[in-house]
Amino acid sequence: QVLEWLSPLASRERHRAVRDARVDGVGDWLLCNQSFSAWRTSEDGAAKPVLLCYGDPGVGKTYISSLVIDTLSKGVDGDGLAVAYVYCDFGARNVQSASTVLASILKQVVGALPQIPDDVWKAFEEAKKQNTRKKSHDRNLYLTKSLSSLKRSFICIDALDEFPKEHRAELWRSLQRVTRECPNTRLFLTGRPQIQREVEDRFLQYADMVTISPTLADIRRYIEKRLEEDLDMSVMNKELRADILKVVPERVSGIFLLVCINMDAIIAAPTIHQKRQALRKMSKGLGLQEAYNTTLDRISQQGGSRSKLGMDALMWICHCERPLSSGELGHALGVELGVKDFSNDNVPSTRAVLSCALGLVTVDEKASTVRLLHH
Numbered sequence: 001q002v003l004e005w006l007s008p009l010a011s012r013e014r015h016r017a018v019r020d021a022r023v024d025g026v027g028d029w030l031l032c033n034q035s036f037s038a039w040r041t042s043e044d045g046a047a048k049p050v051l052l053c054y055g056d057p058g059v060g061k062t063y064i065s066s067l068v069i070d071t072l073s074k075g076v077d078g079d080g081l082a083v084a085y086v087y088c089d090f091g092a093r094n095v096q097s098a099s100t101v102l103a104s105i106l107k108q109v110v111g112a113l114p115q116i117p118d119d120v121w122k123a124f125e126e127a128k129k130q131n132t133r134k135k136s137h138d139r140n141l142y143l144t145k146s147l148s149s150l151k152r153s154f155i156c157i158d159a160l161d162e163f164p165k166e167h168r169a170e171l172w173r174s175l176q177r178v179t180r181e182c183p184n185t186r187l188f189l190t191g192r193p194q195i196q197r198e199v200e201d202r203f204l205q206y207a208d209m210v211t212i213s214p215t216l217a218d219i220r221r222y223i224e225k226r227l228e229e230d231l232d233m234s235v236m237n238k239e240l241r242a243d244i245l246k247v248v249p250e251r252v253s254g255i256f257l258l259v260c261i262n263m264d265a266i267i268a269a270p271t272i273h274q275k276r277q278a279l280r281k282m283s284k285g286l287g288l289q290e291a292y293n294t295t296l297d298r299i300s301q302q303g304g305s306r307s308k309l310g311m312d313a314l315m316w317i318c319h320c321e322r323p324l325s326s327g328e329l330g331h332a333l334g335v336e337l338g339v340k341d342f343s344n345d346n347v348p349s350t351r352a353v354l355s356c357a358l359g360l361v362t363v364d365e366k367a368s369t370v371r372l373l374h375h
Contacts, residue, residue: 001124002110002116002120002121002124003107003110003111005124005127006103006106006107006110006120007100007103007104007106007107009086009095009100009101009103009104009107011085011086011087011104011108013364014087014089014364015066015069015085015087017364018062018063018065018066018087019066019070021063022063022066022067023218023221023222023225024221025217025218025221026060026063026067026214026218026221026222027060027063027064027067027214027218028067029215029217029218030053030064030067030068030210030212031067031068031071033210035051035208035209035210036051036068036210038208039051039186039188039208040072040186043152043184047208048205048206048207048208049179049183049185049186049187049206050179050186050187050189050199050203050206050207050208051186051187051188051189051207051208051209051210052189052190052191052195052196052199052207052208052209052210053065053188053189053190053209053210053211053212054190054191054192054193054195054196054209054210054211054212055190055192055193055211055212055213056192056193056254056255057192057255057257058255058256058257058258059212059213059214059254059255059256059257060212060214060218060256060257061158061159061190061191061212062087062158062159062190063256064190064212065085065087065156065158065159065188065190068156068188069083069085069156072154072156072188080150080151080152081112081150081151081152081153081154082108082109082112082113082147082150082152082153082154083108083112083153083154083156084104084105084108084109084112084153084154084155084156085105085108085155085156085157085158086101086104086105086156086157086158087158087159088101088157088158088159088160088161088162088163089159089162089323089371090159090162091317091320091322091323091371091372092322092323093162093163093164094321094322095322096163096164096167097164097167097170098167098168098170098171098174099139099170101157101163101171102139102140102143102171102174103139105143105155106139106142106143106146109143109146109147109150109153110142110146112150112153113146113149113150117142117145117146117149119141119142119145120142120146123138123142140174140177143174143178144177144178144181144182147178147182147184147185148181148182148184150184151184152184152185152186153182153184153185153186154185154186154187154188155175155178155185155186155187155188156187156188156189157187157188157189157190158190159190159191160189160190160191160195160198161191161192161194161195168198172198172202175187175202176202176203179203179206190212196209213254214254214255214256214259216249218256219248219249219252219256219259220245220249222256222259222260222263223244223245223248223249223259223263224245226263226267227241227244227245227267230267235269235270235271235272235275236272236275237272240272240275240276240279243276243279244266244279247279247282248262248263248279248282251282252282257373258291260359260373261291261292261295261359261373262278262282262291264295264358264359265278265281265282265294265295265298265358266278266279266282268358268359281294292360295358295359295360296360298358299311299314299356299357299358299360302356302358306355306356307356309333309348309352309353309356310353310356310357310358310360312333313329313333313353313356313357313361313370314357314360314361314372316329316332316333317329317361317370317371317372318372323364323369323370323371324369324370325368325369325370326350326353326363326368326369326370327368329350329353329370330347330348330349330350330353331347333347333348333353334346334347334348350363350370353370359373360372360373361373
């Protein structure tokens, strides 16, 4: 009850969903990086306490965050250690603020302690009587006190560029206080390149930085997994497989998301000839925007109800005020203008929605929400 009172955000569900989509071995290069190793193993100011991993859209930063969180979490239980994390999400911008993010971190840190701190217990009891939540300054105090009671702790925040700008200054102030008052705590941050300047301004000499860019080995591992998961082997042969493994890493190795979009197109093609056509188009070096436009064209070319369902799903997800569950999206898509009575028979299945959106819509199974492939 106390932990749920601290924060209702479901960071663990989001993490599990990202982890399940990760490919073994991809991103392992970061774990061997000198800056990461020094940041991870040093204690009490022996190395810079803040590590920022930044990169362009679609290079795999969120998967890197997931890998780092799992790596840090090994052997944590019962050893005076804690790992707390938050995945910022543009689609959840109306529910993510400095208060909610820090409350989620506090919830995870308190959950790692042998017992609930007395001041948190008292605040919980008082809040129950008054039917309120903790105040901002109390939350910051509880967080620094809880972190200080641990031997070591790590706070990981992914996709800071997707965190609302109007709340970012407050978040930075709280994180600065953590680094100042809790020398046993390390911050791991990811974001697009524009976040680099913000981190430099706030943490000066206390931050180290690593550029995120997938390696050729990462790309090959991902392609091999996608090819292994393609169940229709009748439209694949050794020559085509070899060409895919050769051409894709050469042409789009710098952007993971671009590899994903192009592999979706290749695997979806129903014949070997059409798969080669998709590979040929990709080999012309289409950029990320062009790949999105090509996919939207493919959705439109489906024609009829499939095209309408795919585009309607994208529109609902883009314009919703908060992340929708798969059931909510299905319900919205089942509403017909001018028809007074709603019929469940008109609700499309989640599988049909994903099929018609051609990979631009994904389902977060753990959180039961639908989202765009990438913002």
